[in-house]
Amino acid sequence: METVYITTPFGRRPMTLALVKRQVKTEQAVADGSVDKWRVFRDVSDARSRLGLQDRALAVLNALLTFFPVAELSNERNLVVFPSNAQLSARTNGIAGTTLRKCLGLLVEAGVIIRKDSPNGKRYARKGDEGNIEDAYGFSLAPLLARAGEFAALAQDVAAEQRRFRITKDRLTIVRRDVRKLITVGMEENLAGDWTAAETRFVEIVGRFVRRPTLQDLMASLDEMSLLHEEVSRMLEIKEETTKSDGNAIADGCHIQNSNTESCIDLEPSFERKQGEKSEPTKRKERKGELETFPLSMVLRACPEITPFGPGGSIGSWREMMSAAVTVRSMLGVSPSAYEEACEVMGQVGAAIAIACIYERGGHINSAGGYLRDLTAKARRGEFSLGPMLFALLRATSVPAKTRA
Numbered sequence: 001m002e003t004v005y006i007t008t009p010f011g012r013r014p015m016t017l018a019l020v021k022r023q024v025k026t027e028q029a030v031a032d033g034s035v036d037k038w039r040v041f042r043d044v045s046d047a048r049s050r051l052g053l054q055d056r057a058l059a060v061l062n063a064l065l066t067f068f069p070v071a072e073l074s075n076e077r078n079l080v081v082f083p084s085n086a087q088l089s090a091r092t093n094g095i096a097g098t099t100l101r102k103c104l105g106l107l108v109e110a111g112v113i114i115r116k117d118s119p120n121g122k123r124y125a126r127k128g129d130e131g132n133i134e135d136a137y138g139f140s141l142a143p144l145l146a147r148a149g150e151f152a153a154l155a156q157d158v159a160a161e162q163r164r165f166r167i168t169k170d171r172l173t174i175v176r177r178d179v180r181k182l183i184t185v186g187m188e189e190n191l192a193g194d195w196t197a198a199e200t201r202f203v204e205i206v207g208r209f210v211r212r213p214t215l216q217d218l219m220a221s222l223d224e225m226s227l228l229h230e231e232v233s234r235m236l237e238i239k240e241e242t243t244k245s246d247g248n249a250i251a252d253g254c255h256i257q258n259s260n261t262e263s264c265i266d267l268e269p270s271f272e273r274k275q276g277e278k279s280e281p282t283k284r285k286e287r288k289g290e291l292e293t294f295p296l297s298m299v300l301r302a303c304p305e306i307t308p309f310g311p312g313g314s315i316g317s318w319r320e321m322m323s324a325a326v327t328v329r330s331m332l333g334v335s336p337s338a339y340e341e342a343c344e345v346m347g348q349v350g351a352a353i354a355i356a357c358i359y360e361r362g363g364h365i366n367s368a369g370g371y372l373r374d375l376t377a378k379a380r381r382g383e384f385s386l387g388p389m390l391f392a393l394l395r396a397t398s399v400p401a402k403t404r405a
Contacts, residue, residue, distance in 0.1 A: 007116055034074035035148045037065050037141070044112060044144075047154035051110040056095065060103040061112060063091035064139055073145045080116055082123035082138030104139070111147065114140040161215060168218040175225045176206070182232045184336050193235035199336060200326050201228055206340060207348050294353070294390060296321060302393035303356035318349055325352035328359045332368035342376045350379075350386060357389050 044051065045058050067081040089095050095103075107113045118124065118137035125136035144151075179202055186195040205224045210217055296318060300307060307315050309324040329339045334355070342351035354375055358368050365371050378384035 007114075034072040034076075035145055036071055037068060037073050037144065038071065040073070040144045040148050040151055041065060043148070043151040043155040047151055047158050050154050050158060051112070053106060053110055053112075054103075056092075056099060057103040057106045057110075059092045059095070060088065060100060061107055063088050064113065064141070066091060068141060073141060073148075075142075075145065078125075078133045078136055079141045079145065080125075080136035080138050081141065082125055082136050084123060111143050114143060116140050165215045165218065168215060168222060172218055172222045172225060175222065175229050179225060179229050179232055180336065180340070182229070182236060186232070186235065187330060187336065191236070195235075196323070196326050196330070198228065198232055198235075200323055203322075203326070203340060203343050203348060207343055294386070298394070299353055299356065299390065302390045302397060303353075303360040304397065305360050306356040318352075321356075322348050322352045325355040329355050332359060332362070334358075334369040334372055338369050338373050338376070342372055342379075345376050345380050346386075353386050353390070357386070357393060360393055 041058075041062060044053070044061065048054070048058060064081055064083070067083045067087075068079075070077070073079060083091075085097060085100055089097065089100055092100070104113075108115055116137055116139065123138035125133045125138075128134045183195060183199050183202060185191070186193055187199070205221065205228065209221060213221070296315070299321070300315060306321075306324050306328055307313075309327045310316070310320045311323060315321050315324055326339075329336075332355070339351060339355070342354060346354060354372060358365060358371060362368070375384055
């Protein structure tokens with residue numbers, strides 16, 4: 001068995017066992033065949049997340065490949081390129097020297113290239129009498145030839161994962177839309193079932209969404225939302241079965257008690273959009289937390305009217321506060337979509353505080369839903385803070401009754 005010659009880097013750059021193994025593996029894997037250098041480059045680019053490479057490192061690799069004179073990487077040719085840092089910088093649109101050296105180090109670490117340093121650390125080639133390169137010092141492109149199949153498999157794996165990501169994201173979007181609209185139907189039509197709890201859970205699931213989710217994040221959210229969809233669908237199915245079983249009795253009762261041709265069933269009015277209001281998809285904003293953090297006791301002092309709507313007629317935690325806000329939201333006629341948008345922009349706690357403040361000032365607000373949407377829009381632009389609203393309510397509640405009169 002032929003022993004592989006292992007070369008070490010020049011100067012203070014250390015030699016590691018990983019670099020030794022990579023050189024040995026590359027020398028043993030280089031075959032007599034050839035591969036298109038740009039095809040391998042595309043595979044490396046597609047698999048960059050798996051190799052730990054950024055866009056600038058790929059730009060440096062692209063520049064190195066331009067110094068190889070032909071398109072085919074082959075073991076029959078010298079696979080070492082030897083451009084200076086100035087030449088590399090010129091072919092990477094003037095990349096800084098420190099960034100260039102860092103990118104070269106990342107390419108070596110990823111096993112995409114191998115250093116072949118000269119005695120003095122310079123990059124150059126020695127040619128024979130016929131002008132052929134006999135020896136060269138710089139960067140070896142042999143790993144691209146040796147690992148071409150591996151890079152292609154990594155690229156295919158990344159592409160498959162991206163397809164799964166898009167499919168999962170589409171499914172989550174559809175299930176989220178379905179759950180939102182089914183809950184709205186149940187609440188606006190006053191159907192039997194704990195629709196408030198369903199909406200609270202929906203808001204909690206949506207509140208856990210992240211701005212840049214991974215495939216695992218999407219799958220976890222899809223499982224939660226699908227389970228909620230099953231529960232909401234079951235409540236609607238139970239209502240449908242009840243309606244069918246009682247349909248004849250209801251029809252007979254109407255005929256006996258009322259001879260008019262109008263129906264005797266009074267439906268609850270559904271939420272109507274303001275004239276000219278358009279339904280637009282809400283863009284997901286990055287949530288860095290709630291708008292502000294206030295003690296729960298201070299919020300309850302400023303907004304005491306919401307307390308009776310907590311579980312058991314009291315509020316002792318933020319979770320109970322959010323549950324009460326969902327109930328009050330329905331009483332105020334605020335649409336579920338408006339409240340969901342407020343939760344996405346302000347956070348669940350911030351939206352609950354806003355609802356409490358709106359309910360406290362209910363006599364001075366004509367449209368609670370429109371007012372909440374306006375606050376949400378200002379909060380998205382960074383023009384709204386809950387503090388002044390809370391402090392104004394605190395001052396109002398602290399004024400004696402005679403003084404207010």
